[in-house]
Amino acid sequence: MIANANSFRRTAAGVSLVLAPLCLLLGMITDPSEPGVEDPLAYAHNPGAVGVSATLLHYAWVLFVPGVLGLVHLVRRKGVVLANLAGAVTVLGLINFSSLMISDFFDIVLFQALPxxxxxxxxxxxxxxxxxxxxQLPGMIGSFLGLALVAVAYARAGRAGWWFPAGVLAGIAVWLFGASAWNMVLGLGGPVILLVVFGFVGVSLIRMPDAEWSPAPAVEPARA
Incomplete structure (x- = not known):
């Protein structure tokens, strides 16, 4: 499969769409903060859990990148302009947002060493x-708005039903509200919604024939 460009890229995009929201969900589960309790020392007292959580969240945003590129690749006629623009904004946003997770590690050290x-x-x-x-702003706006718009372009191209962008938007909104309100049910419910909708599309990419992924035949690797 690695030697076949179409198979490898299609599978990588599909697997990424499954793993990204899964990492987001696991990152939220392992976050040591207690719902409704604003404890500035929570991270300092639980450095191991914070390290796991921050790493999972970092890779959640990183893993969305190949998935987004795969979705944009499949939009070829209707919705191409929206897909291209939204894809570019989303990739830049995801890269920026993933880098912000490093602040959790500074949070640990500062609150351990200082009053x-x-x-x-x-x-x-x-x-x-x-x-x-x-x-911050490009990372958050580009990631959240971009993911929703890429899903809209994908549905507009007839690749998925309108449940896809609706589910993406609902998952992001529920997650953000739950995280900001310290509500564990909503904070985990949002990622679960994203895992369902992105996971469904990701599996469809994994199962997709190479001919549908790329109508042009893949160039066979040269043999020695």
């Missing part, structure tokens, strides 16, 4: 205008 008030001030002061404008 709470001083550690909180350092974390707040680190939110420089350039970091907010060039990292």
């Amino acid at each position: 709470v008030a001083q550690a909180e001030k350092l974390m707040q002061d680190a939110a420089q205008p350039a970091m907010v404008a060039a990292w």
